Amino acid sequence: MTVHTTAHLNFHGEAREALEFYQSVFGGEVMVATYGDFGMPKDAPGAEHVVFGQVVGANGFRVMAYDVPGEGERTPGGETTRVNGLTMTTERFFLSVRGDSVEEIAAHWEKLRNGATVIQDFGPSQWAPGFGMLTDRFGTTWILDVESGY
Template identity: 50%
Template sequence: MSITTTTHLNFRGDARAALDFYHSVFGGDVVSVTYKDAGAVQNPDEADWVMWGQVTADNGFQVMAYDVPSQTPWHPGENAVFVSVRGDDTDEISTLWDKLVVGATVVRPLEPAQWAPLYGMLKDRFGVVWVLDVAAPYNG
């Protein structure tokens, strides 16, 4: 069992450019899944926006990013960052969730998602937004 924490950056239409820029700075590999790739298009103009993206480099650098869809409220600087906790064990992630959720506002319950065995989002009592999930292999 192991978990990782990663800075998760939120954009509105600029996630791909940001990921490419961070890749040019830190090297490594870029992976991105669009809303179209995931079959989750709600606005045709946003089909090619990044639903989930990541840069991972051998030097230890890692950052995630996505484009907040237009039907979801988003204000730069207000929800600019999530803390992502990713693991490979559902029991471990569930235990962490149960501790973090005390006094929190649940944005999305921890439950199976189309892209992960478990996925959930909450805003803790300090105003920090956390995303917890169990990693699923990327089949590009």
């Protein structure tokens, strides 16, 4: 079994552009799925934004990115986002842990969630057999998921 830790960058409508730039710098393949690809009406605002994106290079380079839902603006060290009338601050990055099996990643999830604030409980998602998101007791936001070939 293999586990990879990857920087997961957060944007407001710039994720695709950033991923294409990183590809031009480091090489590799860009993979992008939009909110529209996962069921948001294609004509809805933000449907073209990235819900899952990554660059993977044969040289070992890997970075992930997505567009945070809602309207937002960049601030030093994070972003302010407004969704449904609520304002929240989002870090500019998450740490993403990806593995080969649900059992392996679920075991890491159970340990990491001790004292954490769960954002999305670990379980099946539209893009992975297992996915979860939490902010640990030290304030770091983690995404744990199972490789799906996306």
